[in-house]
Amino acid sequence: MKNILIPLLSAVLLTSCATVNYTYDGNAFKKSMRTITQDDLKKNLYVIASDEMEGRNTGSAGQKKAGEYIIKQYKEMGVPYPTPMSSYYQTVPAEFLNAKRGKGLPDSENILAFIKGREKPDEIIVISAHYDHVGTQNGVVYNGADDDGSGTVALIEIAEAFQYAKKAGHGPKRSVLFLHVTGEEHGLLGSDYYSENPVFPLANTVTNLNIDMIGRCDPANCGKDYVYVIGSEMLSSDLKKINEAANNKTTKMELNYKYDEPNDPQRLYYRSDHYNFAKHNIPVAFFFDGIHEDYHKPTDDADKIDYNALQKRTQLVFATAWELANRKDRIVVDGKNNR
Numbered sequence: 001m002k003n004i005l006i007p008l009l010s011a012v013l014l015t016s017c018a019t020v021n022y023t024y025d026g027n028a029f030k031k032s033m034r035t036i037t038q039d040d041l042k043k044n045l046y047v048i049a050s051d052e053m054e055g056r057n058t059g060s061a062g063q064k065k066a067g068e069y070i071i072k073q074y075k076e077m078g079v080p081y082p083t084p085m086s087s088y089y090q091t092v093p094a095e096f097l098n099a100k101r102g103k104g105l106p107d108s109e110n111i112l113a114f115i116k117g118r119e120k121p122d123e124i125i126v127i128s129a130h131y132d133h134v135g136t137q138n139g140v141v142y143n144g145a146d147d148d149g150s151g152t153v154a155l156i157e158i159a160e161a162f163q164y165a166k167k168a169g170h171g172p173k174r175s176v177l178f179l180h181v182t183g184e185e186h187g188l189l190g191s192d193y194y195s196e197n198p199v200f201p202l203a204n205t206v207t208n209l210n211i212d213m214i215g216r217c218d219p220a221n222c223g224k225d226y227v228y229v230i231g232s233e234m235l236s237s238d239l240k241k242i243n244e245a246a247n248n249k250t251t252k253m254e255l256n257y258k259y260d261e262p263n264d265p266q267r268l269y270y271r272s273d274h275y276n277f278a279k280h281n282i283p284v285a286f287f288f289d290g291i292h293e294d295y296h297k298p299t300d301d302a303d304k305i306d307y308n309a310l311q312k313r314t315q316l317v318f319a320t321a322w323e324l325a326n327r328k329d330r331i332v333v334d335g336k337n338n339r
Contacts (some may be wrong), residue, residue: 020170022326024249028170029322032161033250036315038307040160044073044153045215045310048131049145049302056144057135058097058183059106066131066152067111070180073156074113077163082114082177082199092193097183108132108182110190112199115162117175117325124200125325126177127317128191128273129155129211130184134296145302147295150215152180154314161318162325172325174206181273184212191273195280206330207239207283209321210274214313215305218290226254227313228288231269233260236283238331243285246319251312259288266291283333287317 020028047053047069054062071088074080081088090110097105111131117123129151133144143149159178165171177200183189195202214227233240247253259268269275274284289309294300324331 022170022322024246024319028165028168029319031168032165032170032322033315033318035161035164036157036311036318038311040157041153041310041314042302042305042307044156045145045149045305046302048152049143049149051141051143053143055135055142056131056133058132058186058189059094059108060135062135063108063132063182067109067180070111070131070152070156074159077160078167079113079115079159079163079178082112084199085112088112090194090197090199092182092190096193097186097189101187103186105183105186108190110182110194111180113159113178115159115166115172115176117173118171119173121175122204123174123330124177124205125172125174125321126179126205126208126277127155127158127211127321128179128181128208130182130190130273131180132182132185132190134185137298140298142296142298143301145300145305146213146215146289146292147300148184148212149302150213150305150310151211154211154214154310154317155180157314158318158321172322174325176321176325184273188273188276191276195276202280202282205277205282207236207285207324208274208277209317210272210284210286211317212272212286213289214287215307215310216289216292216294217306217309218292221256221290224254225309225312226256227316228256228259228290230259230286230288231274231278232285234269234284235278235281235333235335236331237334239283239285242323242331243316243320246323247316250319251316253312253316281333283331285320287313289313
């Protein structure tokens with residue numbers, strides 16, 4: 001009896017002490033990334049960017065309907081809202097939305113979902129996308145499939161991948177906040193509100209990965225396997241290296257840094273929700289496909305999305321977030337090339 005029990009006990013102890021392989025070569029990552037599929041992205045985008053959502057203008061009935069659909073996805077995959085909150089909604093009051101531009105916007109909501117870290121739960125990786133668009137104009141619906149329906153559905157898929165890992169016993173070491181912001185089209189208002197009223201202290205926010213338009217190509221790059229990455233070395237010399245390593249190990253796309261040029265006339269570093277984290281000295285990376293012919297036009301529809309490109313870009317953001325969430329050390333904030 002002793003001779004049988006001792007080997008069995010040793011095996012149990014060895015199993016309990018085994019560590020999860022969090023590298024890109026490990027099954028934990030590979031199986032999780034495979035949950036990000038073109039079929040799921042397409043299914044969700046055809047809902048988010050449908051006429052039923054009436055162009056998702058900030059605070060509109062259509063945007064609220066889109067928000068309900070987003071929350072339904074999180075509930076079905078078992079991803080909760082942050083424990084300090086009473087629901088998935090962070091109300092952004094009309095008073096705040098109209099303070100700068102006075103457009104008569106009603107109350108709106110950011111939507112937050114959260115996966116708590118296993119080892120360093122107080123350190124937060126924020127992945128964001130805006131789910132508003134410009135509504136209807138002269139009775140025509142502006143569906144905003146790329147802007148930013150593509151980022152919205154990418155965020156849902158990334159959450160599903162992390163949740164898959166968690167259910168398999170490979171949850172992230174740091175916490176991951178999935179932040180769908182409102183009011184981007186009216187001046188980055190939802191992310192501004194979050195940065196002034198954070199659910200978790202900004203001092204504990206490791207980085208923000210922001211996704212705004214990743215489903216199309218611009219005229220200079222159509223036919224290429226690419227994505228623009230903006231701001232990844234402005235505040236941290238680690239973040240760009242981590243993103244490049246993730247790309248080299250997984251999607252192997254061309255990473256285009258055109259918009260990091262200090263004299264960029266588009267000033268895109270300042271024009272999406274990541275900037276409301278960057279201005280608080282939080283390292284950011286903004287993933288973007290460029291300005292295409294349907295930008296802010298009623299022809300930005302789900303049937304024009306390149307779902308292969310959308311999948312690969314979503315997988316790259318997930319791979320980057322995976323390393324940020326599971327690496328031993330928090331990335332440095334050393335202000336390299338800040339502007």
